[in-house]
Each structure stands twice: as C-alpha cells, then as structure tokens.
Amino acid sequence: MLLLLLISSAFLLPWAGAGRIIGGQEAEAHSRPYMAFLKIKASNKTSRCGGFLIRPDAVLSAAHCVDKEGIVNITVILGAHNIRVQEQSQQRIPAARWVIHPKYSPVGCINDIVLLKLKTKAKINEFVQLISIPMRNERVAAGTKCRVAGWGRTSWTGRGSDVMMEVQLKVQNDEPCKQLFRNYKRLSMMCVGDQNSEKSTYKGDSGGPLVCNQKAYGIVSRGYRGKLFPEVFTRVSYFEPWIDEQLRKFALQELPGSPSSE
Structure with a gap:
C-alpha cells in the first residue's frame, strides 16, 4: 500500500x-470546527480545496486554489465531517468575493495566500468555530x-x-x-x-x-x-499585516453607503 x-x-x-x-x-468527527471545505466551480470543471475560518465572515486558503480561469462561484462548507451528505452541522455559504495576494506568483507558489469574504457570516457554535x-x-x-x-x-x-x-x-x-x-x-x-x-x-x-x-x-x-x-x-x-488590512477593508465595505456594500 x-x-x-x-x-x-x-x-x-x-x-x-x-x-x-x-x-x-x-x-474525530467535528474535532476541527475551524476547517472549511471549498467547492470551486469553474466554467469547465469543479475542484476542491481546504481552508480555515479566522472570522465569522472570512476564510483563509491558498491562492493557487482560486487562481483559475472562468470561476463561476465558490461555496464554503463549514461544520462538515462527511462532505458527501447534508449533515445538520454544516453551513454552506457562498463566497461573496476573494482577494489573492497582489504579489502571488504561480511559479513556485510564491505568496500563496487568498482571503475569502463570505456572503453571510457563519453562525459560531459547537461545530463551527474560529482559529x-x-x-x-x-x-x-x-x-x-x-x-x-x-x-x-x-x-x-x-x-x-x-x-x-x-x-x-x-x-x-x-x-x-x-x-x-x-x-x-x-x-x-x-x-x-x-x-x-x-x-x-x-x-x-x-x-x-x-x-x-x-x-x-x-x-x-x-x-x-x-x-x-x-x-x-x-x-x-509573515502575511499577518496583509490579512489584517484586508479584514479592515471587508468591515468598511459592510458600512451603509459604502460603494461595495450590498
């Protein structure tokens, strides 16, 4: 084997x-409640990656996961152990947007980090938690x-x-x-x-x-x-300052009257 x-x-x-x-x-089932499963749907195929919840509306992952042409949407599944079934613990939330590090390079996976903004905030509970x-x-x-x-x-x-x-x-x-x-x-x-x-x-x-x-x-x-x-x-x-900057921008975009607020 x-x-x-x-x-x-x-x-x-x-x-x-x-x-x-x-x-x-x-x-052990639900022993890692910060884990996120990313279902990435592009125009020609669907792929998967991992990620982790650092704020109720924000997930970190690798830039090369989303550095693809024709991405239609990304669904973030939280609170999952078995991703093939609709567990009651699961929260399925679309990513509203994502920010790849501006100096990311696929050659050598340099600065391989992306921050995803969730369309709605995750509900923090026994099965879904921050890290x-x-x-x-x-x-x-x-x-x-x-x-x-x-x-x-x-x-x-x-x-x-x-x-x-x-x-x-x-x-x-x-x-x-x-x-x-x-x-x-x-x-x-x-x-x-x-x-x-x-x-x-x-x-x-x-x-x-x-x-x-x-x-x-x-x-x-x-x-x-x-x-x-x-x-x-x-x-x-190394990327903590960049992450903090992006999280502040996410918060500003939620303010009433903000150009990016929904």
Whole structure:
C-alpha cells in the first residue's frame, strides 16, 4: 500500500484539485470546527480545496486554489465531517468575493495566500468555530509537531474521501526545502514534513491549515514531484499585516453607503 502511495506521488504537484492525506487517519468527527471545505466551480470543471475560518465572515486558503480561469462561484462548507451528505452541522455559504495576494506568483507558489469574504457570516457554535493566527513573524521552532487535516481521494484512481482525514507532520529547518525548491523563501514559507516519507499532505489538501499549539501557522501550498518530503507551507505570520488590512477593508465595505456594500 505504501509503495502505491509513493508511486502515486510522482504525478503533478503542487496540489490543486482532488487529493488526499497520505499516511494519516480519519479525524474525530467535528474535532476541527475551524476547517472549511471549498467547492470551486469553474466554467469547465469543479475542484476542491481546504481552508480555515479566522472570522465569522472570512476564510483563509491558498491562492493557487482560486487562481483559475472562468470561476463561476465558490461555496464554503463549514461544520462538515462527511462532505458527501447534508449533515445538520454544516453551513454552506457562498463566497461573496476573494482577494489573492497582489504579489502571488504561480511559479513556485510564491505568496500563496487568498482571503475569502463570505456572503453571510457563519453562525459560531459547537461545530463551527474560529482559529487564531500568529502575530507578525511569530514562529514555531523546528521539531514542533503539528497537524493538518483535509478531504481527498483514498486511492489514486478512487473518488474523494467522504470524511475529513488528518496527519501529524513536523516543522523542519529551512535546509531541506532550500535544497529542493529553487524559489523557496524562508521569510514567507515554512518547511514541513515527515522525514520517513510515510506521511504527507497531497493534491486537494491545499489551503488547509498547519495547526501548531492551537494556532494556524501554515497553509498547505506545494510539494515536489516524486517526493513526499519535504513540503512547503505558506507562513501565515509573515502575511499577518496583509490579512489584517484586508479584514479592515471587508468591515468598511459592510458600512451603509459604502460603494461595495450590498
């Protein structure tokens, strides 16, 4: 089974579209109430990504998830464990708009971050909750064990996983990623993974949070063709000022009389 997983990892990366957690396990139902499932409908196909709720009206994800032509709409599903059924815990909210970082580049997934504004505010309850993000340039030390969750395929040719999966990964120093990724930027990226190459995020887990000490320190961004280790995550703390600026703009747009208010 592991051999099959290793072979399947040799296909296209970074991870946008259907995918899976490799070497992980099913998450306890509703144990990660900040998780968001993004259903992205474009003119020619529908894809999926992860995300996480940082304010009742705002979700963070990876820019490469929404950097597509002809996007018709994005539906954000909160409070989900099994995304194939209409669980009573689920809240399905359209994204009113989304802001990709102005310096995002698909080459190397540089500045791979997007903020989505929900059309209506999520109802915070037992199944839907916010997660904190770190302050500017706040870091976790190499060796810290963190967790990532997501939905995706259970085999290379199978359909997407119905239930949320999760995996534990370790924060690495920058060297493994600097050696492998030509465009690795240590200030805005994190190097993460399992050195035994038995556990990994994969296509479709993009946009999900790397949670360390109950904060979302990273965003699933990219991997390397044919390798499960290491992986690159967007460093959330580096973008905290930009995130804060966009959240303030979202709030201003809701004021009566604002040009963008609905």
